Amino acid sequence: MKILLIEDEKELALSVVEYLSGESYLCEVAATFTEAMKKIEVFDYDCILLDITLPDGNGLKILEELKKENKQDGVIIISARNSLDDKIKGLQIGADDYLTKPFHLSELTARIYSLIRRKQFNNSNIVRQGELEIDLLAKTVAVNKAVVTLTKKEFGLLIYFIGNKNRVLSKSTLAEHLSGDFADMLDNHDFVYAHVKNLKKKLNEAGCEQFLKTVYGTGYKWEG
Amino acid sequence: MKNLLQKSLKQLTVFAFIVFALSIPSYFLLVDWIWLNELDENNELIAERIENEFNEQKISDEKLAQSIQFWNEIQPVSKVALIHQPLVKDSQYTVMRQNPYSTKEAIDRFRGLKTNIKINNQNYSLVVETNIEETEETVGYIAMVTLLFFLILVVGFWILNRRLSKKIWQPFQDTLQKLKSFQLNGQNRIQFQDTDTIEFAELNATLDKLLQHSIATYKNQKEFTENASHELQTPLAILKNKLDILLQSDDLTERQYHIAEEMNKALIRSSRINKNLLLLAKIENSQFDSAELIRFDTIVLQSMEALQEHFKEKKIDVSTDILSNVEVKGNSGLTEVLVNNLLINAIRHTLPEGSTRITLSKSAFEVSNSGEQALNPDLLFKRFSRMSDDNRGSGLGLSIVQEICKLQDWTVKYDFVNKEHLFSVKF
Known part of the structure; x- marks a missing residue:
């Protein structure tokens, strides 16, 4: 999977590249508008991460250019x-x-994962891990072909975990993912625990192997 | 409060009154002096005439004595009497006495002359008296006329004042009106009216300078906030991402993990403060359109659904009374922020197992929650003034609510009634 990161902030670019390198992603970086345009002309990417404010141009122009040339790259x-x-x-x-x-790299990874899946598997988009089957389009989950009913938030969490396989996700990161803008305004992040507990319980009861592990006491990691 | 012209009118009226009041005795003294002089002259003429008339008769002394007696009887205001020695000098006097011709009782003032006349070479004394206007009557007439003129003057002043205040003060009123409607964040400069009055032209020039300076300072300050927040986004992003990477290290100990987690929490808070500052700057920079028609009830219901689990977790009893189809003019994004901030405020500050009430009517949105004591409403909406010792919030939530209300011409008010904190937004 090829990803193009258009970002002029070197440190940010480095972090993203480092975080994504663990996956099967090949990540290239363009630091300027011109550099980005050159790369886009020549190559196709599965996903383009685009910073709008570039030193030598507006990132939205790049987007316009992509659409004009009818390129299928996800942005x-x-x-x-x-x-x-x-x-x-x-x-x-x-x-x-x-x-x-500022965003969490795990958030970015989960979004890239969803975007690429969406772009590549248009009709049936099913993720399988052992006896677990997730239909990303229909938003349904099945264990051993038996449907497991999840709430919207539980399903979102599951996708987030799948998109960040084998990575440590801390409670505060999950809180931000779950409650978006107001995570920090709430006194505690125990609601994360409640959602994770319910998800684990539902999967467990359906006979799913325990992929989700608790690490360092309050963090989580989806193994697979 | 009186206007400037009315104030000067009062002073002028008092001054005019004093001048007119002083003029009354002056006029009187003058008129009386003229009267007396004229009458003295008149009396002398009469005396001369009487002397001549008697001498022209050329009658015997005996007949003369009879004539004088007869004269004295028919002329009660003048008297001729025989004297042996001529008077040393004439004397003039004023006397108050009954008018002999009047049947009514009326005391009149008379001016008299006692002089020496010679008839048939004999010395006679002659007294001539002429009626003269009384002092109080003269004073009365003069006072009446003066008062009339005084009234004409005051009414004239008043009418002139009204016309002047419309005409002369018009540029001033114009300036005042423009200043009243001026808003520092309105971004448009005031164009003052041209005037040929030096004072007003100076005032306008000074105001213009002052305003330009204020606008420039305000703009700088706003741009500074916005730019500073923007600049902070990148380092915050780097910190956040580096922490994410740190969490993935294989040899991370649990203690290190918890330190990283605490750092992350602090980082979330700084990001939130930064975002809120940026939002405030943008609201103040009027970067939002507040004229779309929005469904307030939908926004409230959405926000409540998103936050429902947090109410539940704290076991807060939520009662609602939400009218449907409430349409208002505003900005939907900002209104969402407003509703969220008020609801989150209620979640954070309601004690576990407390209660919250959410009401939406045609013209108001209210959130109330149980509490112990009233908060200071002056500080409540101020930036970074925390009411509780819980310092997890950004300290900007209610300031943002207030700014959003200001932008959309709504009002927000805080009350403490029946052990309940009540925030009401009227639109």
Whole structure:
């Protein structure tokens, strides 16, 4: 899987590349508008991570160019600008997702995972791990062909874990993922524990092997 | 409070009153002096005439004595009497006495002349008295006329004042009106009216300078906040990402993991403060359109659904009274933030097993939660002024609520009634 990261902040780019390298991703970096345009002209990518504010141009132009040439690359905008207008504009031009800085790398990874799955498996998009089967399109989960009913949040958590296989996810990271903007405004993150517990219980009762492990007391890791 | 012209009108009226009041005795003294002089002259003429008339008769002394007696009888205001020695000098006097011609009882003032006349070479004394206007009558007439003129003057002042205040003060009123409607964050400069009055032109020039300076300072400050927040996003992002990578190290101990987790929590908070500062700056920079028609009830229900589990977790009893189809003008994104902030506020500050009430009517949205004592409403909406010792929040939530209300022409109010904190937003 080829990913192009268009980001002028060197340290940020390094972190993303390092985090993604554990997966089967090949990650290239373009630090400027011109460099990015050159790469896009020549290669195709499965996913492009696009920073809007570049030193020599607006990232949205790159997006427009991609759409003009009818390229199928998935695009996730990563921006320091948390403006609703930018978000709407970006999605209107044809971005697949929008992430505001600062974000967790696990969040980014989960989004890349979902985007690539969505782009590549148009009709049936089923993830299998042992006896567990997840239909990403229909948003259903089955263990040994028997359907397990999950709440919206539990399903979201499961996808998040699958998208971050073999990585340590801390409670606060999950809290941010689950409650979005207001995680930090709430007094405690125990609601994360409640959701994870329910998910584990449901999968366990359906006869699923225990892939989700607790690490360091409060963190989680999906093994597989 | 009185306006400037009314104040000067009062002073002018008092001054005019004093001048007019002083003029009354002056006029009186003048008129009286003229009267007396004229009458003295008149009396002398009469005396001369009487002397001539008697001498022209050329009658015998005996007949003369009879004539004088007869004269004295028919002319009660003048008297001729025989004297042996001529008077040393004439004397003039003023006397108050009954008018002999009047049947009514009326005391009149008379000006008299006692002089020496010679008839048939004999010395006679002659007294001539002429009626003269009484002092109080003269004073009365003068006072009446003066008062009339005083009234004309005051009414004139008043009318002139009204016209002047409309005309002369018009540029000032214009400036005042423009200042009243001026908003620092409105981003448009004031164009003052041209005026040929030096004072107003100076005032306008000074105000213009002051305003430009304020606008520039305000703009700088806003841009600074926005830029600073923007600049902070990147280092925050780097920190966050490095922590994510740190968590994946194979040789991470549990203690190190917990340190990283604490750092992450602090980082989430700084990101939130930063985001909120940015949001505040943007609201103040009027970067939001607040004229879309939004469904308030939908926003409240969505927000409640998202936060439901947090109410449940704290075992907070939530009662709702939400009217459907509530449409208001505003910005949907900001209104969402407003509702979220108020609800999260209620979740955070309601004690476990407390209660929260959420009400939406045609014109107001209210969130109330059980509490122990009233909070200071002046500090409540101020940035970074924390009411509780819980310092987990960004300290900006309610300031944002207030700013959003200001932008959308709504009002937010805090009350403490029946052991309940009540936040009400009126739109």
